[in-house]
Each structure stands twice: as structure tokens, then as C-alpha cells.
Amino acid sequence: MEILKVILFAFAVLAVGIFGIAVRIVFLKGGKFVNTHVGGNKYLKRQKIHCAQTQDKMEQRDAWRKVKFNNATIASDIKVGK
Numbered sequence: 001m002e003i004l005k006v007i008l009f010a011f012a013v014l015a016v017g018i019f020g021i022a023v024r025i026v027f028l029k030g031g032k033f034v035n036t037h038v039g040g041n042k043y044l045k046r047q048k049i050h051c052a053q054t055q056d057k058m059e060q061r062d063a064w065r066k067v068k069f070n071n072a073t074i075a076s077d078i079k080v081g082k
Contacts (some may be wrong), residue, residue: 027047
């Protein structure tokens, strides 16, 4: 019988928590979940801090540009027909 009380109490606490989260979405006009992603934080944006995926994408893009630039430089150094 005691375990039933514990389960019901846990269920009630969980239900109150879910209801609290849903209040913002359901009852506020244009309500939606808060953006907790690093990219949605204006203070981190000011410091140019991004999430790991974005930083990886930026590094890969920069590395690709360096490779393309280096290959173009090497190709222009080759003298054809002399």
C-alpha cells in the first residue's frame, strides 16, 4: 500500500511539472518553448561562441577554402610548355 502512495505522489508531481511547462505554450499568444540552444543565447553570440556543430562546420569551411586556395596557387605556379 505504501508503494502505491509513492507512485501516486510521483505521478502527481510529474503531472504538475508537465502542466507548468504546457501553460506557457497553450495559454500565451505565440507561446513556444524557450530556446535553450547555445545559438539562441544573445550573450554568447556577442562573444562569438557557437555550439560544437556550428564551430565544426565553420572550421571545415575554412579548411576547405584553404585547400582550394593552396591548390589554385600551386596550379598557377606550374608552367606549361617550357
